[in-house]
Amino acid sequence: MEAILFLLLVLVAGSVVTVPLRRREHATPLDARTAALEAARDAKLREIRDAELDHRTGKLSDVDYAALDGTLRSEAADLLRELEEARA
């Protein structure tokens, strides 16, 4: 009984997990470099927003904020450029 049940379950599970081997086409995961650049871009954009909020809540002076924001935006622009190149 146990052996039959086991074989039945193996057949069902086996047919389900091996579907990709019978398919002719497969979904493509995102290219690793693009994904890494997207992660870096998102983090940079968040950093820009964080710096803005830090400035508005008095944690950064106007001078410090201007310098930091400039640096961050320049880094973000570089990342966006790299991302476009990676996607091209």
Next chain:
Amino acid sequence: MAALGRACLFLGLVLAAGGIGASIYGARAKRQEWVEVGRRCVYALAAVMTIAFLVLEAAFWRTDLSFSVVAGHSSTTTPLFYRIAAPWSSQEGSLLLWVWLLSIWSSLALRLTRKRLAEVAPYATAVLLVYGAFFLTLSAFLVNPFGVTNPAPAEGAGLQPLLRHPSMMIHPPMLYSGYTLFSVPFAFAVGALIAGRLDAEWIRSTRRFALLAWLCLGVGILLGARWSWTELGWGGFWAWDPVENAALMPWLTGTAFLHSVMIQEKRGMLKVWNVSLVMATGVLAVLGTFLVRSGVLQSIHAFGGSTLGKPFLAFIAALLIGSVGLVAYRMPSLRSKARLDSLLSREAIFLLNNLVLCGLAFVIFWGTFFPLISEAVTGHKASVGPPWFDRYTVPLAIMLVLLSGIGPVIAWRRATLANARRNLAGPAIAALLATALLAATVDAVRTPASAGLFAAAAFAIAAVVQELWRGAHARSAAAHQPLPGAFVGVVRRNRRRYGGYVVHAGVAVLLTGVAASSTFQHVRDVRLSPGQTARVGSYDVKYVRPTTRMQAEKISLGATLDVSKGGHHVATLQPTRGYYPTLDPSLGPVGRYFDGDATSEVGLKAGPTRDIWTAVEPDLSRFQGAIARADREFADATPATNGLLLSAIAARYEAAPPPATFRMIVSPLVEWVWLGGGIAALGGLLALWPTRARRRATRRAAAARVRLRPRRVLEGA
């Protein structure tokens, strides 16, 4: 049904082995279809484990005593609520719960990352399946939950009385969810190291799992503390019990990881530290499970001596050696070019906070494993108690709370001294005022440790309130919104930031409760007869009359207590002692109740300023003669006669009540522990909740990326 359960276990092993092979082959040969087979093995494992767990649940639900595990941990008189929770009261069932939860969380993680981390995910899949295979091997070959007894016994042993508490339903699953969820970032970290993809992508994809693990483990620990306070009868919510400690260690290192990971995301720094932290957390989570399973250390949670110690030690050693080896192998790529801009920056505060959290974890590790260490070195098993832990953990806790107030008011990258001074002034004044107020009104600063903690907590809470106020004010000015709307808006747009701040405030409230209740509680153990009164703290507690209660699974003997203060009635409490029968046939029909397990149901009056806690232990020595006579004369009593005999004992207890020993505790601010935990959990949920922008981006990204390409697409990737 048992056959179906066993078949599921063996099929689970086949799926795990097949999935490991398919994932590794797919990654090495760059064959996407095999990677997908590996991922599908995890989904199938989740389905199969769900069936297995449902089979076990059904057996407990129906009290199918042919299942050995049901006969050993449930009975026909166990209430349905506890029968549903009983599977994880046993070694066998709790291991099955572990694998089931692991398979569910692993499936979710792999589903959410299926379009990402092409090089990392296959190895992460293999690691998650190795975890699954290990626990399935234990379940299938060493502690099978689907073992049967033939013929089935007429009655089961019943659920351990101490486990009959509503927390039983949720405390273990929350802890196990925390443990198993931490295996997700662990597996992806291993995958990232093997694949050499050491950017922040694996962190971005698994950060929410780490946060959810942190939340579940924290809530689980807190529920356990609450359970201790209301059920266990010793009058504490934390005992530095090895298993409680074991759960706290990965929570602490996980907390450190959640902070330091932000530095890697923003600055690309601390890669070595972050992978080390996440790996330590993963190993500590398995270590916590090992402590419960192996019985190597004495604990209320331990499942007693078992055969699982050696396999667990081998698995932990493999995890540890593998982790250290991988980090060492990838060390050159993990080095960061970026440097800390300033010691006065949020990054620097996070680093300090990480050191304190890891220091706390190390102290707890050392104290918990000291009995094993001392036995290995000297041959004698020595242990350390609460005073030892307090000596090291209290100063670290004060530093931690202080840093949780400083962090939110310091800017990223570089803060100027003038800005820092201006932002820290408000919280510092609040801390001074709170300390002065407490000193003047309630003498709450009589010990330096408690004074330090209260001041640090006031500082941290004031810093969080200041940040929330300033954030709302800034948004109100920028968006021309009324303040309440601006408050909601700024929090909604910055959930991660403000969720974290709320957690800080919650932890400060929680630790205030811990400090106050530990330092200023009054405890008395007294022996009273009805009519007598004892004084505890500023309260008078009078033993008014005895109480009895007969239930199917136990007999309860207790007391009605009247609590008053300055002549004014405060509360009526009814602590009881519940006596559960054993199945030992050598004991008589009445004696088996009083020689079996007994638990305390405490009488508790909880309040925002103090809890009044009482437990009772009736002196039954004067009933021993009557119990022995009843056992002799009614050795073959029917259940109905047995009920009458117990009723007679209960009636005699009420008519001529013996003296009883009471433990009475008046403990200030215990409720703050639960309140602070609740605030921290809400903050965690807030940080976890996806933002609308993120949901939109996820949908857009999914729509953009779902396209079909020919087979072997990984070639040349």
